[in-house]
Amino acid sequence: MTRGPGTGGPARSGERHFAGAWAGGIASAAAYGVTPVAAVLAYGDGVSPSVMVTLRSLCGGALILLVAGLTGRLRGLPLPATLGLTLLCGPIFGLQILAYFAAVRSTGAQVAVVLVHIYPVLVLLLVWLIHRRRIGAPVLALCAAMTVGIALVAGSGASAVTATGAMMSMLSAAGYAVYLVLGEGWVRQVGAVTAAGLVTVGTTVTIGVGAIATDQDFGLTADGWRSVILQGFFLVPVGLGGAFYAVRRLGSVPMSLIGLLEPVVGVLVAAIVLSERLGPAQWLGVAVILTSCSLLPFATRRRRTAEQPAPTPNRNTATPTAVDS
Numbered sequence: 001m002t003r004g005p006g007t008g009g010p011a012r013s014g015e016r017h018f019a020g021a022w023a024g025g026i027a028s029a030a031a032y033g034v035t036p037v038a039a040v041l042a043y044g045d046g047v048s049p050s051v052m053v054t055l056r057s058l059c060g061g062a063l064i065l066l067v068a069g070l071t072g073r074l075r076g077l078p079l080p081a082t083l084g085l086t087l088l089c090g091p092i093f094g095l096q097i098l099a100y101f102a103a104v105r106s107t108g109a110q111v112a113v114v115l116v117h118i119y120p121v122l123v124l125l126l127v128w129l130i131h132r133r134r135i136g137a138p139v140l141a142l143c144a145a146m147t148v149g150i151a152l153v154a155g156s157g158a159s160a161v162t163a164t165g166a167m168m169s170m171l172s173a174a175g176y177a178v179y180l181v182l183g184e185g186w187v188r189q190v191g192a193v194t195a196a197g198l199v200t201v202g203t204t205v206t207i208g209v210g211a212i213a214t215d216q217d218f219g220l221t222a223d224g225w226r227s228v229i230l231q232g233f234f235l236v237p238v239g240l241g242g243a244f245y246a247v248r249r250l251g252s253v254p255m256s257l258i259g260l261l262e263p264v265v266g267v268l269v270a271a272i273v274l275s276e277r278l279g280p281a282q283w284l285g286v287a288v289i290l291t292s293c294s295l296l297p298f299a300t301r302r303r304r305t306a307e308q309p310a311p312t313p314n315r316n317t318a319t320p321t322a323v324d325s
Contacts, residue, residue, distance in 0.1 A: 021249030022297055024192075025258035028242030031235045033265025036113065037273055038235065039101050042227035049101035050211040051218055052228060053094055054204060059232025061200030064193060064241070073194045081186040085195050089183045090202015093240075096175025098207060099168045107165020113263045115169030117150045120256035122177035127253055130181060138299035139253060146260040146292045152285025153263050180243075180252040187244045196240035257296055264289050 042052050068074050103112035120143050127133050187195040211218075220228065246255040264286050271277065 018249055018297075021246045022258070024242035025246030025250065025255050026242075026261060026293075028239050028246065028255075029259050029261035030265050031239035031242065032259065033262040034269050035231065035235055035239070036100075036104055036266050037269045038227050038231050039104060041273075042224055043105060046217075047220055047224045047227065048211070048216050049098055049105065050207055050214070051216045051220075052101065052231070053098050054208040054211050055218070055220075055228045056231035056236055057094065057200045057204040057207065059229060060236030060240070061197055061204055063233055064197035064200060064237050068194045068197050071193070073191055077194065078189050081189040082198060084186045085183060085190070085198040086202040088202075089179050089186070089195075090199045090204075091206040092175050092179045092182070093199050094203030094207040096172045096179065097203070099175065100172040103165045103168035103172060106168060107162045112165060112169045113150070113153075113266060115166060116173045116176075117260055117263060118147070118170075119173040119177045119180075120253075120260065121147070122174060123180055123252055123256040126177055126181045135253060136299070139257070139296075142292045142295060142299055143257055146257060146289050149285040149288030149292065150260060150263055152281050152288065153267055177256070180247060180256055183244065184247050184252045187248045192241055192245035192248055195244045196237065199240060200236065254296055258293060260289055261293055 039049075039052065065074075100112065100116055103116070106112075124135050124140070124143065128135065183195065183199070190198070243255060243259075246258065267282060267286070
């Protein structure tokens with residue numbers, strides 16, 4: 001699908017795109033925030049982390065690729081971006097999710113969520129090292145504030161830290177940071193929907209082969225299948241698609257900071273579904289994160305405007321259409 005000229009002017013159209021990108025990032029954070037609760041419920045039904053990752057990626061990938069195929073997004077894909085998303089981002093995403101689920105199982109969701117959500121700091125470091133892109137002081141300040149909020153949200157629980165859980169959490173954080181930064185360029189070439197589909201293919205194959213090689217049990221109970229289907233047909237498409245759409249329009253740094261909303265969603269859902277109570281420190285952390293996230297568009301607007309190229313004076317020059325996400 002291609003996007004034709006709009007009737008509201010390029011400035012208004014661009015603002016709609018950026019507003020949609022922020023909405024997509026928030027939707028992705030909400031989906032990922034629900035994921036640990038769904039994982040806990042699946043563990044209670046005897047589903048192993050590798051089987052859960054394989055089956056949810058298989059379901060989600062089939063749905064995403066069906067949408068991409070029916071809307072013509074799979075035609076004329078650039079080979080380097082296709083291979084990069086499938087053979088690099090897919091396995092990295094799958095392994096970091098597997099590490100995260102293993103951390104939740106080992107050390108509890110609250111401790112794991114604190115350690116995993118240091119990944120925005122790693123994203124900032126990778127962006128500086130790879131792209132030599134300077135990060136503005138307002139974004140750094142919001143990153144620090146949101147990290148404090150994460151500690152308040154998850155640091156008052158009763159979970160005990162284990163060496164295995166801490167190591168798995170750190171591996172997950174590093175993997176997600178690498179995945180975001182690597183995928184930023186490729187998603188702009190193929191679109192958010194197609195990128196999400198290609199990543200799920202790589203994830204399914206990588207983790208599936210490992211699960212089969214280690215003789216994992218794929219025999220799920222009815223409740224186990226409900227958890228897998230919830231993740232595969234809803235959480236995976238919304239989480240991956242929304243994240244890639246935000247990365248495509250905003251960049252990996254703002255998306256990584258939006259992702260700090262995930263623990264807020266996770267704590268609230270756990271309070272409802274798992275009957276966990278929130279303490280005053282947790283509510284303070286929720287307020288800090290929500291306030292900081294609401295300021296993100298303003299902190300990044302000046303830099304985004306400065307980086308936009310000046311309009312060409314020749315209105316008759318044709319420009320190639322972009323793949324609609």
